[in-house]
Amino acid sequence: MSRIPVTILTGFLGAGKTTLLNRILGENHGLRIAVIENEFGEVGIDHELVINAEEELFEMNNGCICCTVRGDLIRILGNLMKRRDKFDHILIETTGLADPGPVVQTFFVDADLREQTVVNGVVTVVDARHFSRHVDDTHEAEEQVAFADVILLNKCDLATPEELQETECRIRAINALAVIHRTKRAEIDIKKVLEVGGFNLDRATELNPHFLDAHGHHHHHHSDISSVGIEAEGECDGKKLNDWISKLVRDQGQDIFRMKGVFAVKGQADRVVFQGVHMLIDAASGGLWAGRPRKNSLVFIGRKLDREALTSGFRSCLA
Amino acid sequence: MKSPGSITARDHILDLKWNPDGTRLLVAPVSGPVLVANDAGAPLEEIPGHGMGNGSPDWFCGEPATCGFDGKIRCGSHEWKPVRGMIEHVRTSPDGAFLAAAQGKVLHIFDSAGSDEKSLRDLPAGVSDFAWNPKSPGEIATVGSGKAMLWRLGEKEPFARFDSGGASLLVRWSGDGRWLATAEQSQSVHVYDIPRDYELNMSGYESKVRALAFSADGKRLATAGSAVVTVWPCASKNGPEGAKPIQVDGSECEVEALDFSPSTGQLATGDGKGTLLVVTFEKGQFRRKRARLGVGISALAWHPSKPLLAVGHSTGLVTWISLEG
Numbered sequence A: 001m002s003r004i005p006v007t008i009l010t011g012f013l014g015a016g017k018t019t020l021l022n023r024i025l026g027e028n029h030g031l032r033i034a035v036i037e038n039e040f041g042e043v044g045i046d047h048e049l050v051i052n053a054e055e056e057l058f059e060m061n062n063g064c065i066c067c068t069v070r071g072d073l074i075r076i077l078g079n080l081m082k083r084r085d086k087f088d089h090i091l092i093e094t095t096g097l098a099d100p101g102p103v104v105q106t107f108f109v110d111a112d113l114r115e116q117t118v119v120n121g122v123v124t125v126v127d128a129r130h131f132s133r134h135v136d137d138t139h140e141a142e143e144q145v146a147f148a149d150v151i152l153l154n155k156c157d158l159a160t161p162e163e164l165q166e167t168e169c170r171i172r173a174i175n176a177l178a179v180i181h182r183t184k185r186a187e188i189d190i191k192k193v194l195e196v197g198g199f200n201l202d203r204a205t206e207l208n209p210h211f212l213d214a215h216g217h218h219h220h221h222h223s224d225i226s227s228v229g230i231e232a233e234g235e236c237d238g239k240k241l242n243d244w245i246s247k248l249v250r251d252q253g254q255d256i257f258r259m260k261g262v263f264a265v266k267g268q269a270d271r272v273v274f275q276g277v278h279m280l281i282d283a284a285s286g287g288l289w290a291g292r293p294r295k296n297s298l299v300f301i302g303r304k305l306d307r308e309a310l311t312s313g314f315r316s317c318l319a
Numbered sequence B: 001m002k003s004p005g006s007i008t009a010r011d012h013i014l015d016l017k018w019n020p021d022g023t024r025l026l027v028a029p030v031s032g033p034v035l036v037a038n039d040a041g042a043p044l045e046e047i048p049g050h051g052m053g054n055g056s057p058d059w060f061c062g063e064p065a066t067c068g069f070d071g072k073i074r075c076g077s078h079e080w081k082p083v084r085g086m087i088e089h090v091r092t093s094p095d096g097a098f099l100a101a102a103q104g105k106v107l108h109i110f111d112s113a114g115s116d117e118k119s120l121r122d123l124p125a126g127v128s129d130f131a132w133n134p135k136s137p138g139e140i141a142t143v144g145s146g147k148a149m150l151w152r153l154g155e156k157e158p159f160a161r162f163d164s165g166g167a168s169l170l171v172r173w174s175g176d177g178r179w180l181a182t183a184e185q186s187q188s189v190h191v192y193d194i195p196r197d198y199e200l201n202m203s204g205y206e207s208k209v210r211a212l213a214f215s216a217d218g219k220r221l222a223t224a225g226s227a228v229v230t231v232w233p234c235a236s237k238n239g240p241e242g243a244k245p246i247q248v249d250g251s252e253c254e255v256e257a258l259d260f261s262p263s264t265g266q267l268a269t270g271d272g273k274g275t276l277l278v279v280t281f282e283k284g285q286f287r288r289k290r291a292r293l294g295v296g297i298s299a300l301a302w303h304p305s306k307p308l309l310a311v312g313h314s315t316g317l318v319t320w321i322s323l324e325g
Helices: A017-026 A071-082 A101-109 A111-116 A131-137 A140-146 A161-174 A210-215 A238-255 A307-315
Strands: A004-011 A033-037 A050-052 A057-059 A068-070 A089-093 A117-127 A150-154 A179-182 A225-233 A256-263 A270-277 A280-288 A295-303 B002-008 B013-018 B024-029 B034-038 B043-047 B058-060 B063-067 B073-075 B078-080 B090-092 B098-103 B106-111 B129-132 B139-144 B147-152 B160-163 B168-173 B179-184 B188-193 B198-203 B211-214 B220-224 B229-233 B246-248 B255-260 B267-271 B275-282 B285-292 B297-302 B308-313 B317-322
Touching: A004 A017, A004 A101, A017 A033, A017 A089, A017 A150, A033 A071, A057 A071, A068 A071, A068 A101, A071 A089, A071 A101, A071 A111, A071 B168, A101 A111, A101 A117, A101 A270, A101 A280, A111 A117, A117 A131, A117 A140, A131 A140, A131 A161, A140 A161, A140 A225, A140 A256, A150 A161, A161 A179, A161 A225, A225 A307, A238 A256, A238 A295, A238 A307, A295 A307, B002 B034, B013 B297, B013 B308, B013 B317, B024 B058, B024 B063, B024 B308, B034 B063, B043 B063, B058 B090, B063 B090, B073 B098, B090 B129, B098 B129, B106 B139, B139 B168, B147 B179, B168 B211, B179 B211, B179 B220, B188 B220, B211 B255, B220 B255, B220 B267, B229 B267, B229 B275, B246 B275, B246 B285, B267 B297, B267 B308
Parallel strands: A004 A089, A004 A117, A033 A050, A033 A089, A117 A150, A150 A179, B129 B168, B255 B297
Antiparallel strands: A057 A068, A225 A295, A256 A270, A256 A295, A270 A280, B002 B317, B013 B024, B024 B034, B034 B043, B058 B063, B063 B073, B073 B078, B090 B098, B098 B106, B129 B139, B139 B147, B147 B160, B168 B179, B179 B188, B188 B198, B211 B220, B220 B229, B229 B246, B255 B267, B267 B275, B275 B285, B297 B308, B308 B317
């Protein structure tokens, strides 16, 4: 049974999420997309494929943010998955003030959703002119960027070239991996929003931590959220790697928003790819190395990341 | 087991509800029209569905009351759309006077004239599920965000609350009014002894708990969180505490639906591969009849006064099964 792709759409209040949603629902793309909308208070979208639901947080484990999931999504998606006429795609719009973590975690935690759906990516819409102010005022705007696979730097026509450059630098400092598209009125090829593959472990093999060197730490910024990329030739010791990652997510999982990695593990012919959200991690085979040089690539996006400690910790796992 | 009739709805059966005198059955698929049939399985009526998804219906003032993801409640010729947001179930109070529907942090309570002045608004958490007290029609329990709260209509504060944390998917109130039980996403069942203000937590289920049912007398609680149904004894002073539950095996995969017969006390269970068990309890033991129906079972509803069971399937088929004789 093929799994239904899910895209999570985030963005601060007024960034242009609803404009993008209307565009996706109105465009003639041939896809049947169900939309779960949590944004209340703004102008609602009146469309037969839109479900309005108030977000409902479930704390699975006494308030640990890593174990907080969305009960409304479990029930709505459970219902949609039972339908005979399945949807081609599901899009979840979070509220402007929502932390995307619980939405993503829901798909890791619920066994039925893991089996029937696949999170294709987190798309974050950013107001090009006001992003810096949003980041200075709230944590949510930063976290929405930190979780993103794709960022729409929207309302570019309302910002000066200098403001655009500054905003893009701030975004890059937080999340060096996301693909950024500059847009006006959320005009974008819908494929760039829906066909993201951010949580697809096959796509994780495309990970390139050098990207961080080019974009990540040159810019000064005020945020304590950043990206750390690590690359090392050679092979890892599987047990050491497992122990290190387990301890890392146990000790620092609350501060790690996203992790992606591709490893060459001693004794294994195939690439080991993994991804994580806070304390939840998922690993799978990424196919054979097939003559390519065996190496390890790893990227963290999170709060208060200690680059040296992460690098030395990982290096201690090398065989 | 004999099958006197069957009908087919457009989609996977979400819920089945007999009217109080057992002459009509409401058949709610996850999408498409809601059907009404008689107790012989003959179709009587087709009611429009609720857009992207139907909710669980009930009978109110002698009419089918339906709801769904479109945020509407329909009952006879009336239609209400209280605020934005989906409605997952409507439930009628045991005396038939009120219809309740949760919508986010609001629990709407409608009377037969359509007034909702007894509604509970601005609740501290979204309502995942709710249940009327069968013994006291003016009392209703809500669950959401790890809290169970017990309300009396007309009062602004709950008269009892239980905060076990976790993530409640379902809530049921026992027929004797003593117990409140919640099925949890976190592979457990919480049981509250309301008179004693005492909480129990039963963990160790293999999956989230998908179904929960009390026997009509409140003496047994059946729970489904794997292919084995766990039936907890609730009759003694301490209820399930320290007691050994009955483990009903014989299903082939996860049990999706449970229902106790109000007339015979038998338990029916249905799994995702179509295995139907009808369990009879006798002095701490049980015996079961098994039928392989071939298509996944998603909903069960015993007739209120006859040994007649409506079985809903994932294909939309509903079969009537008679256990008479």
